[in-house]
Amino acid sequence: MIGKPRFKRPGENSWQEDKADIDAHSSTQFVYNAHHSLAIELQRQRLPIFKNRNHIIYLLEKYQTLVLIGETGCGKSTQVPQYLVEAGWASDGKCIVITEPRRVAATSLASRVADERNSILGTDVGYTIRFDDCTGSMTKIKYMTEGILLREMMGDPLLTNYCVIILDEVHERTLLTDIIMGLLKKVLRKRRNMRVVVSSATVDAEQLRDFFNTNTTKDSSKDTATILTIEGRTFPVDVFYVREPVADYVKAVVETCLRLHEQEESGDVLCFLTGMEEVDRAVSLLSEHAKLIKEEKQKLLALPMYGSLPNAEQLKVFWRAAKDTRKIIVATNIAETSVTIPNIVYVIDSGFAKIPWFEVETQTNSLIVAPISKASAEQRAGRAGRVRSGKVYRLYTEEAYESLVDVTPPQMQRSDLAPAILQLKALGIDNVLRFNFPSSPPSKNLLSGLELLYALGAIDDNGELTNPVGMKMAEIPLEPVFAKCLIASGEIGCSEEMTTILAMLQVQNVFVRPAGGQAALKARVAHRKFEVEEGDLITLLNVYTAYEKNRTSVWCQKNFLNSKALQRVTEIRTQMRRLLRKLEIEAMSCNGDVQQLLKCITAGLFPNAAYLHYTGVYRTVRGSRDLYIHSNSCLYTVPQPQWVLFCEILQTNKTYMRELTVIRPEWLEQLAPHFYERAAIDPI
Structure with missing residues (x-):
């Protein structure tokens, strides 16, 4: 062990029979796959985005950028890349890329699309996340995190291996999302045959369209960007507020779950908390209560959902529970937009989320627990109206809801910009202050990022990347x-x-x-x-x-x-x-x-x-x-x-x-x- 311990401690078949067994198994497998493919195809056709298939293909033929607005669960993350492959966009050896803010979204979506296309993950459909590449030379649809795309641009600034870039979950406005949008605007000017789809659930579509639109005249027929809105398949949702503010929202979530389980009819529950510790605490409390429920009543199964959970544990939330069991999923805001969990009827919203915040004065990155925005509250409520009429229990007063901000500030305006500056410098953008960001960052954050990189030896007195330290840090x-x-x-x-x-x-x-x-x-x-x-x-x-x-x-x-x-x-x-x-x-x-x-x-x-x-x-x-x-x-x-x-x-x-x-x-x-x-x- 390295370091000083803290404590002092004192029968065989013939070849013909084998072949017959194999042939019989193969024919059975073929029938199963045929039924499986038919069921998936029918499921795809029931998605709200299916009737917009031809519109999407037409608009991408006419415009370089398409801002696609649609509720999470309408099919835009899984179906759009498949429509483009079927329309021949990846026939010249180039690839269609979908970027996701979170690793769990990239891996789960790639697995889902590979299943829909009846292919092995890593062949026709694959994913690339940090320290894990599951793609091959034949891959046509590639899911990846935003950071991976940014690193690929360092080796290939014009992204010549890709024909369509789909930016998913843009409404989260992460730091990397804004940087990639700024860079893609430059790439689109050089590559007129490239297409970008900006996909989002709730966002200012006009602002994004104007940002990507390279036409400066009033002639709208020459615009390079357009908007398409997809009507979601939603059911009515009843919203309930508390009369008085709650003192401990984790305890209130557990109590609301138990009361709901006793009084409401069947249907799974999705609860929103801020982080791993709170989620595990709530799941532990619910699991203890589940043991006390009598056998004649409906059982209760509590499951956690957060980004750092092992992949096998994450997949459990997507499994259908037994008929006599109600599933209660306790999640962070990862379940707000990144993944769609089936059979959710009830939502319990704590009203808080954990967001990163950078303090320039102390040079420290913090994860702070802060009230959510109105847009996030509506997004969480929308989880309840997917399969039938749902109910949302908000653990804050109606007055508190009215006092919430409309949208959460973009991460660009509340983050340490040192990683972003380092990447931009590596991409050859020397004058970071003049870079065209969708949302301008505070000047003090930019200055702080430059100071940190200078202190680490990544940039020199002229603000240029040092060799080899700066070059290696960017890699x-x-x-x-x-x-x-x-x-x-x-x-x-x-x-x-x-x-x-x-x-x-x-x-x-x-x-x-x-x-x-x-x-x-x-x-x-x-x-x-x-x-x-x-x-x-x-x-x-x-x-x-x-x-x-x-x-x-x-x-x-x-x-x-x-x-x-x-x-x-x-x-x-x-x-x-x-x-x-x-x-x-x-x-x-x-x-x-x-x-x-x-x-x-x-x-x-x-x-x-x-x-x-x-x-x-x-x-x-x-x-x-x-x-x-x-x-x-x-x-x-x-x-x-x-x-x-x-x-x-x-x-x-x-x-x-x-x-x-x-x-x-x-x-x-x-x-x-x-x-x-x-x-x-x-x-x-």
Whole structure:
């Protein structure tokens, strides 16, 4: 184990018969596939988008950009690429690409479309997400995350391998969505035979059409962009509000679920909460109540749904429950637009969501729990009207609904822009300030992003990418601070350990933490075996090192570790090491020298330094923001170290630091002398 332990612990058939069996099986399989294909084709024809098939093909022949507006579930994410392939758009060897904001959406949609086309995933239809490529040379329909498309533009700025780009879920207005729209506007001017479909559920369609429209005259016949709205197949939805505000919305969600289960007729329930911890807490409470329900009543099955959930667990929400069972899905806002869960009749809306927010003064990214917008509230309510008349229970007053903002501000206006600037610089856009964004970002955020990249050594005094550091950072699909850690690991001599740590950080739920009882105590004791006083990152390294020696689900279960998450870490780690070879970073091990490893972490994460103030709270060096250690950290129950680095900030009732590493203050002066000096880091 690396690091200093936190605690001291004292008959055969003939060939002809075989052939007959095979032939009989093949004919049976053929009949099954024929019926299966017919059922899928009938299902496709019942979707609202089917009657607009010819309109979509015609408009893409006439216009370069089509803004497609339609409710989630109308079929635009799965059917449009199939219509284009059937119309011959991918017949010249080029590919149709659909971008998704989330990995779960890209993988689940690709699987669904491959099933509809009766093909094996990865052949005719495939997906590409970070550290996972499931495509081939014959792929015609490719689903991918937005970040992957942006990286492909670095090698092929004009995207010559693609004929149609479909931007899905544009209403979420993520940082990468806005960057890609700005870049595609430039690409469309160079490639007149290329087409772009901007697909969304709720968005200002006129604004997007005007953004992509390259015609500056009043002659509408020469427009290059147009709008098509698809009528959704929705049923009436009754909306109910609470009379008084609720004190604990997680508890209120559980109580509303139980009351609904007793009083309402059959139909599945979808509940919206903010994050993984709240979802797991609610599912645990509902599961406990489900055991108490008498057998003669309808049973209750509670299932979680969030982005970091293992793929096998995510798929459970799509399975049809038994006739005597009501399914209750507790989800984050991933179920708001990214995926459509069948048979939802009732929706319980907490009124909150977790959104990323960047504070320029303290240079910190936070996940804050904030009230949703009216557009999000309507989107959540729309989940209830898919199969029959539904009901929505909003856990906030009608007055509170009226006070909500109309739409959530685009991520471009509330994010750390350093990753975006780095990508734009790598694409050859030197003057980022003049880049045509759909929504202009605040100038202070742009300046802050440039300062961070300069501090990390990614750009020089003239604002140009440095070689090799800046070029390599742009190639690595990680946050700039983590990319710098990976590059520094080759120089310091601990790249093997650093790839393991960074791979572990890509998976959120390595530790299994039961909600209470004896299991929670056993889990706490089991996790202590891996914990060290150097912090969470070295603890994660110890977890994977131990897992490598055992690699069994029984061992993981015994130590309360998520075996599927650790399998995913193995895949990511393999991809990272392949990337190291591509970037010519030497693969080396520090052989247990923890000081060497801590210095490497400091070389990249130095902007995220915090010190223990004499008042008993931690403060950021820049901005003097009060911070607290998160309860899941291995440093939570030990004497507080003087100096720490954090990977992430989470804001709930307090501002918590997550994934901590204990460091020495002199390392900040040694490794980042341009960023820190003694007067700035003295806590007194």
